[in-house]
Amino acid sequence: MITFKNVFVSRRPGQGTGNVSKGSSKTAAAAAAAAQSDRSSQVTPVERDDPNEEEDTNYTQFDLSIDTVNVTLSFTKWLNGKGLLRDVEVKGIRGVIDRTHVHWSNNDLDPKSYRHEHNPGDFEIDSFKMEDVLVTVYQPNNFRPFSVSIFSCSLPRLRKQWLFYDFLSANMMTGSFDNSLFTIHPRQTHSYTGAQLNNGVEENGKPNPWKKHSRIRIDGLNIDHLNRGVQGPFSWIHEGTVDIVADIMFPADNDESLAKVMSDFYDRLEATVTSNQCQPVPGRHHYEGRPEAPTSPHDDKRFLVMDLRVHLNNVRAVVPLFTRELSYINNALIRPIVAYINSRRTFIPVNCRLVKQVSDFDGSWTIFDSGLMDDLSAAVGLPVN
Numbered sequence: 007m008i009t010f011k012n013v014f015v016s017r018r019p020g021q022g023t024g025n026v027s028k029g030s031s032k033t034a035a036a037a038a039a040a041a042q043s044d045r046s047s048q049v050t051p052v053e054r055d056d057p058n059e060e061e062d063t064n065y066t067q068f069d070l071s072i073d074t075v076n077v078t079l080s081f082t083k084w085l086n087g088k089g090l091l092r093d094v095e096v097k098g099i100r101g102v103i104d105r106t107h108v109h110w111s112n113n114d115l116d117p118k119s120y121r122h123e124h125n126p127g128d129f130e131i132d133s134f135k136m137e138d139v140l141v142t143v144y145q146p147n148n149f150r151p152f153s154v155s156i157f158s159c160s161l162p163r164l165r166k167q168w169l170f171y172d173f174l175s176a177n178m179m180t181g182s183f184d185n186s187l188f189t190i191h192p193r194q195t196h197s198y199t200g201a202q203l204n205n206g207v208e209e210n211g212k213p214n215p216w217k218k219h220s221r222i223r224i225d226g227l228n229i230d231h232l233n234r235g236v237q238g239p240f241s242w243i244h245e246g247t248v249d250i251v252a253d254i255m256f257p258a259d260n261d262e263s264l265a266k267v268m269s270d271f272y273d274r275l276e277a278t279v280t281s282n283q284c285q286p287v288p289g290r291h292h293y294e295g296r297p298e299a300p301t302s303p304h305d306d307k308r309f310l311v312m313d314l315r316v317h318l319n320n321v322r323a324v325v326p327l328f329t330r331e332l333s334y335i336n337n338a339l340i341r342p343i344v345a346y347i348n349s350r351r352t353f354i355p356v357n358c359r360l361v362k363q364v365s366d367f368d369g370s371w372t373i374f375d376s377g378l379m380d381d382l383s384a385a386v387g388l389p390v391n
Contacts, residue, residue, distance in 0.1 A: 007093075008079070013072040019063050063107045070141070073098025080132075089129030094164070099139040103154075106144050117377050121369030128166040135160050139181070149234065156181035170376055171367035175220065175256050184231065186247075188224035193253055215258055222252040229321065242344075246321030250314070257308035257364060308364040314385065318354040321347060358385035 080092035139156040159179040164172050173179075179190040229246040323344050360381050370376035 008077050010075040010077075011073070013075055015070045015072065016068070017065075018067050018069070064109055066108060067104040068101060068141075069104075070099055070101035072096060073138075083130065084127075087126040089127055089131070089166075091129050091131050093133040094131050095135045096139075097137050099136075099141065101141050103141050103143045106146050108146050117375045117380065120372075120375040122167060122169075122371060123369065124167045129164075130166070131161075131164040133162065134164040147234075149230075152184040154181070154183050167369055168367060170370045170372060171364070174222075174254065175218065183224065184228060186224055186227045188222070190220060190222050193219040193221040217256045217258045220254050220256065222250075222254065224248075224250045226319075229318075242323045242325055243318075243321050244324055247319045249317040249319065252315075253313040255311040257310065310362050310364055310367075312360040312362070314358050314360065314382070316356040316358075318352070318356070320351050321354065323347065360385060 074095075074097040076093075076095040077091055078093040079090050081090070083092060084090045136156060136159040139159075140153060141155075142151055142153055144151050157180045159181075160177045161172055162175070162177055174190075176190045177192075179188075181188055226247045227250065229243055229248055232248060233241050233243055325341055325344050360378075362376075362378065362381065366378075367376050373379050373382075
């Protein structure tokens, strides 16, 4: 194991190609601040191939100080093109995540176009642990700064090609997002334990198609994280909190022998999802989403199933005087309903089920490029930003 102390990591314009240097976090932070000041006054030219070319700053920038980084190297993994790192443990992260320069085009964005293309040497870490993380996030469009912290995090593996999927399937993660506590942990029921789920065998002796069952929970999230900048009725809500509970079933690893045994099960699961995108059940806030059919028989037909519960608490809304989203009749009908909600301590539950192909997470780093944002928005009847 190799231990690094007092590591400073920065990603800002004008730094040129990536480099590593020895020094202290204080001197590195001072140099980063000086470079930022010089760039704002346009004194120092930016290092690039074409000096006349304007540098693209449309990316997430950050300045982070890390107290301790423990790494274990594996030359076998390196020779196999899976990176040099085997085990990684990170402790004590402080700093700033700056997304104020990020902007999107007005054209319709295809989430798949943002997925990472696999390259030889992309890391595949066998064990990843992180604790004591506290950073300040600055979002674009003058959104208020807020803090994000991770108290403790343990991942059985972390792959660059499956970054978002591996964080979803964490063994354990606790933290806070804008002072709203969140956690990822094994789902508990009164009928069986997590240990019985992980052995891969059901009670009747047949292979279990599910590798693990996890629960993601976030309590008291401010509504402005979900509806700021969107269009339509959901943007009318200006006050309130959201409780989110998601129970996720992760499929077993794609082993050939298991895949042959469970192919019929996955065919039945795919057949039970009757809608191409989303079909609401009349009289209920319920949704089942169907992934696109595999394009070839060699495609991965494993599915991730998510049961989602969203609770809107104490919401307050303002209906615009003139709005194109509603007809004249609906406009007259909606105002008494909004007035009633504003005068009561309301609780609005929304339940839905999402079924996604695991291949949708191949190359995905965020909730957007996996297509999960579009599916969630369609599931709960909310517009997509």
